[in-house]
Amino acid sequence: MKYRILGCLLLLGIGSPPMTARRVVGAQHAAPLNMTVTSLRDTSSPSALSPRDSALHALNRLAYGPRPGEVDRVAAEGVMHWIDRQLTPGKIDDGALARRERDFRILDYDRGDLAGMYAEVQRERRERKLAANGAADTTVTPRDQTARRLAGQFQELAVVRAALSERQLYEVMVDFWTNHFNVYFGKGADRFLTPDYIERTIRPNAMGHFEELLIATAESPAMLFYLDNWESVAPGSVPPAAMRVRARPLFGRRPNPFSFPPRDPEQQDSMRQRALQRAPQGINENYARELLELHTVGVDGGYTQQDVIAVARILTGWSIKRPQQGGDFEFHDWAHDGGEKQVLGLRFPEGHGRDEGLRLLKMLASLPATMHHVSWKLCQRFVSDDPPDGCVDDAVAAWKRSNGDIREVVRAIVTGPDFWAPRNIRAKVKTPLEFVVSAVRAVAADPDTTPRLAQVVARLGEPLFQHVAPDGYPEMEAAWVNSGALLDRMNAAVALAAGKLPGVIVTADSGLGAAASPDDIVAVVDREILDGTMSENTKRVITRQLADITDPGQARVLAIGLALGGPEFQRQ
Numbered sequence: 001m002k003y004r005i006l007g008c009l010l011l012l013g014i015g016s017p018p019m020t021a022r023r024v025v026g027a028q029h030a031a032p033l034n035m036t037v038t039s040l041r042d043t044s045s046p047s048a049l050s051p052r053d054s055a056l057h058a059l060n061r062l063a064y065g066p067r068p069g070e071v072d073r074v075a076a077e078g079v080m081h082w083i084d085r086q087l088t089p090g091k092i093d094d095g096a097l098a099r100r101e102r103d104f105r106i107l108d109y110d111r112g113d114l115a116g117m118y119a120e121v122q123r124e125r126r127e128r129k130l131a132a133n134g135a136a137d138t139t140v141t142p143r144d145q146t147a148r149r150l151a152g153q154f155q156e157l158a159v160v161r162a163a164l165s166e167r168q169l170y171e172v173m174v175d176f177w178t179n180h181f182n183v184y185f186g187k188g189a190d191r192f193l194t195p196d197y198i199e200r201t202i203r204p205n206a207m208g209h210f211e212e213l214l215i216a217t218a219e220s221p222a223m224l225f226y227l228d229n230w231e232s233v234a235p236g237s238v239p240p241a242a243m244r245v246r247a248r249p250l251f252g253r254r255p256n257p258f259s260f261p262p263r264d265p266e267q268q269d270s271m272r273q274r275a276l277q278r279a280p281q282g283i284n285e286n287y288a289r290e291l292l293e294l295h296t297v298g299v300d301g302g303y304t305q306q307d308v309i310a311v312a313r314i315l316t317g318w319s320i321k322r323p324q325q326g327g328d329f330e331f332h333d334w335a336h337d338g339g340e341k342q343v344l345g346l347r348f349p350e351g352h353g354r355d356e357g358l359r360l361l362k363m364l365a366s367l368p369a370t371m372h373h374v375s376w377k378l379c380q381r382f383v384s385d386d387p388p389d390g391c392v393d394d395a396v397a398a399w400k401r402s403n404g405d406i407r408e409v410v411r412a413i414v415t416g417p418d419f420w421a422p423r424n425i426r427a428k429v430k431t432p433l434e435f436v437v438s439a440v441r442a443v444a445a446d447p448d449t450t451p452r453l454a455q456v457v458a459r460l461g462e463p464l465f466q467h468v469a470p471d472g473y474p475e476m477e478a479a480w481v482n483s484g485a486l487l488d489r490m491n492a493a494v495a496l497a498a499g500k501l502p503g504v505i506v507t508a509d510s511g512l513g514a515a516a517s518p519d520d521i522v523a524v525v526d527r528e529i530l531d532g533t534m535s536e537n538t539k540r541v542i543t544r545q546l547a548d549i550t551d552p553g554q555a556r557v558l559a560i561g562l563a564l565g566g567p568e569f570q571r572q
Contacts, residue, residue, distance in 0.1 A: 083414055
């Protein structure tokens with residue numbers, strides 16, 4: 001089997017010697033292969049789209065790919081009617097997904113519950129380390145296991161929702177905003193703050209107004225912690241708690257002032273000094289910089305370093321109530337810089353508090369530079385890696401008309417001429433998440449609640465919620481297409497078709513009827529899996545690979561795997 005797959009890859013044009021040794025699913029030994037990407041270039045240029053072509057394009061870009069028979073259903077319904085329904089997700093019945101979500105216990109925990117569990121895990125680890133005199137400890141306690149299982153469920157839930165939801169465009173938008181307003185799941189308190197961030201900040205606002213989404217992310221404990229704004233204070237600020245430090249009561253009681261020895265004022269002062277030393281010492285520009293560069297006006301938005309400093313000053317005091325306990329957003333008057341500031345030429349008078357932060361965010365949300373920057377990114381997601389100016393202009397015009405209604409901005413993009421232009425059909429390469437989910441949907445596979453399918457996405461290069469930098473995972477083809485990545489995708493595709501991909505149940509050839517000859521199998525796979533987009537070269541290559549396989553079932557499985565891993569399926 002290994003040589004059959006490797007030979008097929010070479011013939012398809014997505015591999016040529018020499019030489020990088022990588023494992024192919026089912027192979028006993030590594031085999032040399034160096035992947036190239038020329039075959040991913042789609043040179044077709046259809047002059048017009050049929051109803052089925054339009055439905056396939058919409059399902060590939062506005063959803064995570066079609067399920068069996070879905071292209072025909074959308075074409076019969078009318079693609080524009082389907083798009084209208086997708087733009088109002090609350091009206092779409094998603095009961096099947098809701099029932100599946102009940103199996104994910106992570107949804108039963110709020111951030112306080114998760115914070116408590118994380119604190120107990122850390123305490124147990126410290127105690128074991130102390131008992132072992134600092135020696136390495138690999139013990140996994142029941143609480144450890146629960147915490148790890150919940151973290152895995154959090155990542156798997158994103159894959160399951162993308163695969164099973166009827167509200168496909170909504171799930172695509174959740175993924176878009178998750179990257180636009182990225183936080184890193186692996187940073188300290190964000191281990192227990194990030195699930196709440198996705199559930200209560202991103203998801204409720206994914207199809208609302210941009211201004212509301214921007215404010216919600218700015219006040220999110222996960223974002224405040226990730227970009228350190230919770231520790232940003234006006235220089236010289238003193239937290240009230242630091243001035244109230246007293247000697248620790250004995251056995252929980254307040255010491256008797258007449259006891260011997262009397263309370264030591266010098267010790268109290270020392271404790272107060274230590275508390276002050278641990279307190280934040282000044283403004284932190286991290287969030288202010290990313291707010292301007294990534295979230296709103298963009299790197300070319302005309303701001304200066306002085307604007308960054310002024311934004312950081314405005315947002316001093318935006319903090320978290322007990323972050324290690326999963327606390328809510330809290331504004332600290334004592335930490336706020338109440339002086340006058342100026343941002344992008346707009347004056348913020350002295351004497352204001354949290355209100356000037358809200359004024360700043362609303363102002364940023366309404367700036368033409370923000371409209372252009374975010375619209376450009378949306379056009380990049382839905383239309384082309386290099387978005388046409390006309391697409392961006394249409395999106396900005398819709399933004400202005402609707403006061404930043406995300407649904408109307410998306411509607412302008414996906415109903416505009418650039419979205420349907422032949423040059424933009426199948427012009428984008430799928431990210432690892434899009435590839436895995438679209439493959440699962442293509443063969444009607446059923447994902448389970450273990451983290452294994454999310455781990456497949458991670459092995460292909462996109463560990464969910466684990467992008468360290470604040471810019472989120474990239475949308476550009478160059479970030480995902482390389483020799484090793486394409487071979488890894490082929491491995492995953494062949495494993496899925498064979499029912500051996502961890503985390504899913506699939507009967508891959510159940511929809512292929514009684515096709516037995518190589519020509520018939522390829523024709524059915526092209527129709528049912530690739531919706532007629534298979535190139536003549538791919539047909540010839542797969543037909544040749546099936547020629548000496550006598551078992552029709554095995555031949556169908558191999559054909560499906562090669563089609564899913566081949567060049568046509570990588571594009572959307």
